[in-house]
Amino acid sequence: MAEKVLTANRLTDGISVWLDAAGNWNESLQAAFVARHKEAVEALEATGKQAFADNKVVDVNVVDVEEVDGVLRPLRMRERIRAEGPSIPYAAGYAGLTVIRSAAA
Amino acid sequence: MYRYDEFDHAFVTDRVAQFRDQVARRLSGELAEDAFKPLRLMNGVYLQLHAYMLRVAIPYGTLSSRQMRMLAHVARKYDRGYGHFTTRQNIQFNWPKLSEIPDALAELASVEMHAIQTSGNCIRNVTADHFAGAAADEAADPRPYAEILRQWSSVHPEFSFLPRKFKIAVTGAERDRAAIQVHDIGLHLKKNEQGAIGFAVYVGGGQGRTPMVAKKICDFLPEADLLSYVTAIIRVYNLHGRRDNKYKARIKILVHETGTEELTRQVEAEFAELKNTELKLPDADIQAIAAYFAPPALAPRAEGWASLAGWKKADPEFARWVRQNVQPHRHPDYGMVTISLKPIGGIPGDATDAQMEAVADIAEEYAFDEIRVSHEQNLILPHVALADLEPVYRALVAAGLATANAGLITDIIACPGLDYCALANARSIPVAQEISNRFGSPERQAEIGELKIKISGCINACGHHHVGHIGLLGVEKKGEELYQITLGGSGDENTSIGEIIGRGFEPSKVTDAIEVIVDTYLGLRTDPSETFLAAYRRVGPQPFKEALYGGAAEAA
Numbered sequence: 001m002a003e004k005v006l007t008a009n010r011l012t013d014g015i016s017v018w019l020d021a022a023g024n025w026n027e028s029l030q031a032a033f034v035a036r037h038k039e040a041v042e043a044l045e046a047t048g049k050q051a052f053a054d055n056k057v058v059d060v061n062v063v064d065v066e067e068v069d070g071v072l073r074p075l076r077m078r079e080r081i082r083a084e085g086p087s088i089p090y091a092a093g094y095a096g097l098t099v100i101r102s103a104a105a
Numbered sequence: 106m107y108r109y110d111e112f113d114h115a116f117v118t119d120r121v122a123q124f125r126d127q128v129a130r131r132l133s134g135e136l137a138e139d140a141f142k143p144l145r146l147m148n149g150v151y152l153q154l155h156a157y158m159l160r161v162a163i164p165y166g167t168l169s170s171r172q173m174r175m176l177a178h179v180a181r182k183y184d185r186g187y188g189h190f191t192t193r194q195n196i197q198f199n200w201p202k203l204s205e206i207p208d209a210l211a212e213l214a215s216v217e218m219h220a221i222q223t224s225g226n227c228i229r230n231v232t233a234d235h236f237a238g239a240a241a242d243e244a245a246d247p248r249p250y251a252e253i254l255r256q257w258s259s260v261h262p263e264f265s266f267l268p269r270k271f272k273i274a275v276t277g278a279e280r281d282r283a284a285i286q287v288h289d290i291g292l293h294l295k296k297n298e299q300g301a302i303g304f305a306v307y308v309g310g311g312q313g314r315t316p317m318v319a320k321k322i323c324d325f326l327p328e329a330d331l332l333s334y335v336t337a338i339i340r341v342y343n344l345h346g347r348r349d350n351k352y353k354a355r356i357k358i359l360v361h362e363t364g365t366e367e368l369t370r371q372v373e374a375e376f377a378e379l380k381n382t383e384l385k386l387p388d389a390d391i392q393a394i395a396a397y398f399a400p401p402a403l404a405p406r407a408e409g410w411a412s413l414a415g416w417k418k419a420d421p422e423f424a425r426w427v428r429q430n431v432q433p434h435r436h437p438d439y440g441m442v443t444i445s446l447k448p449i450g451g452i453p454g455d456a457t458d459a460q461m462e463a464v465a466d467i468a469e470e471y472a473f474d475e476i477r478v479s480h481e482q483n484l485i486l487p488h489v490a491l492a493d494l495e496p497v498y499r500a501l502v503a504a505g506l507a508t509a510n511a512g513l514i515t516d517i518i519a520c521p522g523l524d525y526c527a528l529a530n531a532r533s534i535p536v537a538q539e540i541s542n543r544f545g546s547p548e549r550q551a552e553i554g555e556l557k558i559k560i561s562g563c564i565n566a567c568g569h570h571h572v573g574h575i576g577l578l579g580v581e582k583k584g585e586e587l588y589q590i591t592l593g594g595s596g597d598e599n600t601s602i603g604e605i606i607g608r609g610f611e612p613s614k615v616t617d618a619i620e621v622i623v624d625t626y627l628g629l630r631t632d633p634s635e636t637f638l639a640a641y642r643r644v645g646p647q648p649f650k651e652a653l654y655g656g657a658a659e660a661a
Contacts, residue, residue: 012132013202014157055134059152059527076584078523081532082154086524088534090187090452 002064002075005032006044007082008057016082017057019047025057029072029083034065106169106475107252107397109217116259117214120221124148125207132204147227149220150206153527159183159198159206160223161213165233165251165275166194166478166485170465173476175216177461183209188461190446190454192518192569193272194232194478195223199525221259226267228258228339232274234282235479238400239487241435244295245302247275247283249395250331253386257332264339268346269354271339272311284480284596286310286319287572289356290338295325302328308338308368309360312566316602317357320365322372328391330376333384337375341368401473401488406438409492416495423498425547426509431494440491442472443511444484444501449545450538453519454482463504471497481557482518483511513550514558514623515541518569522562522579523586529562531579531586532612536560539616544623553623556637559594572596574638575622576603577615588615592622592649593641606646607654618653625652 006019007029017025018032026032035041041062048060064075074080081087109117127144130136136144145151149160161176168176176196180188183205184198191197201209213219222229231251238246254273258264264271276283277294285291291307303325310319326334342356345363360368417424431440444464446454456464464484468476471493477485484506489497501507510516517540520526522533537560544550559573563580570576576591587609594603610618623637625648630640641649 009152009156012204014152014155016155052138055131055137058138077581077586078154078529081523085155086534087532088452088524088538090185090455 001037001041003066004035004041004044004062005029005065005072005074006035006048006060006062007032007079008048008051008060011055011058014058018083019044019051023047025051029065029074032065032072034067034072035062106167107164107248107394113217114214117217117219117221120148120219121207121210121214124210128203128207143225145203146224147221148206148210149223150201150203151224151527153199153521153525154523155525156200157203157206158525159201159209159220160191161196161198161218161220162223162230163194163196163218163478164255165231165237165248166235166480167237167248168476168478169216170469170474170476172216172218173461173465173468175213175218177458177465179209179212180458180461182212187455187457189452189521190456190478190482190484192480192482192520192567193223193230194235194480195230196478197521199521224270225265226269226271227265228254228261228267228271228273231255231258232272232283232288232480234276234278235477235481235483235485236282236432236441236487237277237477238398239434239439239441240278240280240282241433242280243277243435244279245277246395246398246400247277247292247294248398249391250292250294250304250328251275252394252397253331253391254335257335264343267339267343268348269351269356271342271356273335279598281596281598281600282479284569284572284600286598286600287312287316287569287596288319289342290335291319292331297325304328304331306334306338308372309357309365310600311355311357312569312571313355314352314564314566315355315358315361316566316571317361318600318602319357320360322365322369329386329388330380331386333379333382334372334376336384337372337379340375341371345371401475403436403439403488403490406490406492409438409490409494413491413494422509423495425551426498426507427494429509429513430511431489434488436488438491440489440494442486442489442494442497443479444486444506445508445510445516446483446506447510447516447541448505448508449510449515450542452534453517453537456484460504460506463500463506467497467500481516483516509547510550512555512557514544514553514556515550516557517541518557518559518573520561520563520568522560522568526562526567528565529579530564530581531562531588533560533562533568533577533579536577536579536588536612536615540619543616543620552633553627554633554636556623557595558619569596570594571602572600573603574636574641575619580609582609586612588612590615590618590622590653592646593638595638604646607650621652622649625649 306323307319472486523529561568591603
């Protein structure tokens with residue numbers, strides 16, 4: 001089974017977040033709690049549903065990741081870009097990250 | 106420019122208050138997401154990959170310096186210091202907090218701007234020729250009619266829940282710079298033999314997953330009948346448009362399935378009922394709106410001719426910029442300036458807060474306080490005296506806005522793509538950047554001549570790839586990005602939909618493929634005056650297929 005994490009966007013500002021092991025919504029994918037078996041995934045789904053119902057987050061999804069050398073990497077590019085930010089430097093002072101490009105190479 | 110009257114002010118202010126209340130109720134949990142989502146969309150608020158996105162309407166792409174400064178302020182205060190100008194002549198902010206958007210909208214309302222109907226299944230921002238009111242080839246200024254349509258369509262009770270979104274474009278010249286034939290309704294403003302003003306009416310154009318060129322259903326509609334005829338079209342669409350399938354819900358599908366002749370009959374029947382009702386536009390009303398768009402008093406500035414010649418001789422870079430980015434104005438002592446938002450290797454359509462303020466300053470000092478946004482994601486100063494071109498250029502250089510590439514291969518339209526958009530399958534911006542870098546040298550661009558590349562990151566075609574001379578469509582195949590190439594598209598008065606040339610290309614190979622296409626064109630054109638599009642229309646796809654794939658071309 002692919003490893004899975006729970007992700008969403010925070011209601012108040014829309015920023016992408018991931019559920020960590022302490023049950024908090026963290027802005028870093030690397031802090032995410034990783035579900036490695038069916039029961040854990042079900043727990044993630046239930047947590048996501050509740051957080052949505054509690055109006056903490058929107059657009060809640062369980063996504064596939066892999067762990068390479070201790071670093072979590074979503075399998076889909078869309079999720080990699082969500083985790084890393086735009087793959088391009090944009091405007092002054094907001095350099096985009098290069099992880100996507102190097103991962104794709 | 107149009108100025109809000111009391112009604113407009115009250116309407117927009119009330120709408121901000123209403124949305125502020127809706128946001129507060131959403132944040133408190135009183136409103137659930139399912140109930141809130143359509144409300145936020147009606148106010149231009151999307152949820153994208155990284156954050157919310159706010160799309161602000163710029164009616165027919167016309168802005169004052171005061172409004173541009175407010176956009177800069179919003180970018181700085183509520184976003185991350187930049188904005189993205191779009192192919193609907195609007196601007197998008199990529200990082201606003203939901204909790205702060207009502208404040209941003211209140212500030213925008215103070216300069217007569219809003220985000221109403223920039224999303225949802227309603228009549229969207231009406232677009233127009235970005236050279237309106239200045240172009241030498243214009244029969245009449247399309248903006249008064251776009252403004253009449255804006256007023257009529259704002260929160261129109263009958264047309265707020267159409268089967269799908271609805272886009273109208275207006276041009277006032279034979280040379281179509283507003284891509285009217287790929288709109289739900291395209292209006293070509295013209296004069297008949299008696300000198301009366303009216304419209305050729307096109308219906309059912311569009312891009313997306315089923316690209317269609319609009320059909321002309323009326324050759325000359327008197328201006329007084331504009332609203333009754335447009336109402337008739339949209340009423341027929343509202344009644345018969347397919348609500349069962351989102352992908353077949355645009356009017357282009359209705360026109361296609363009904364047939365142009367039958368659809369025209371239905372529209373005419375409805376029009377006969379509406380023609381002599383309150384929708385008939387009184388001439389006084391048209392004149393009252395048109396008065397807002399009266400051109401500025403352009404004093405003779407004949408001294409500019411000699412100055413311009415001298416400046417061009419002294420500075421080849423300036424001369425190149427004038428040649429590429431300045432178009433003839435209907436007043437011989439003036440020009441229309443394109444401010445390229447396509448720096449070599451940059452992000453198409455993006456501008457920083459400082460750049461927006463620089464443009465506002467320049468427009469105020471040299472260009473009668475008027476700025477346009479083009480659907481090609483550039484900014485326009487429609488009235489600049491030739492005598493002022495040199496200082497305008499210097500100010501643009503200082504702001505990083507003097508790229509001399511309007512209409513050239515690096516003047517690329519690109520949607521935000523997978524770097525921002527929740528719908529995208531592939532990235533657009535990095536592809537545009539790499540092509541721009543590859544072809545960025547001024548000499549090479551000049552040699553290639555007019556060539557429009559347009560890139561979309563999904564089939565929704567926000568990057569207008571179907572009408573690119575070279576179009577690129579990003580798709581996801583087996584989890585990876587792949588780019589399909591179309592050739593021969595065009596969004597002008599001779600609109601055509603590009604043809605898929607063969608199997609797609611991986612990100613690392615797509616720029617090479619573009620280079621093969623460009624080199625093939627350079628090798629087969631009859632002479633440098635034969636543009637890429639003209640050459641493609643003469644020879645067809647075969648030479649390009651052979652160059653790209655050898656004998657093994659296959660469909661993607």
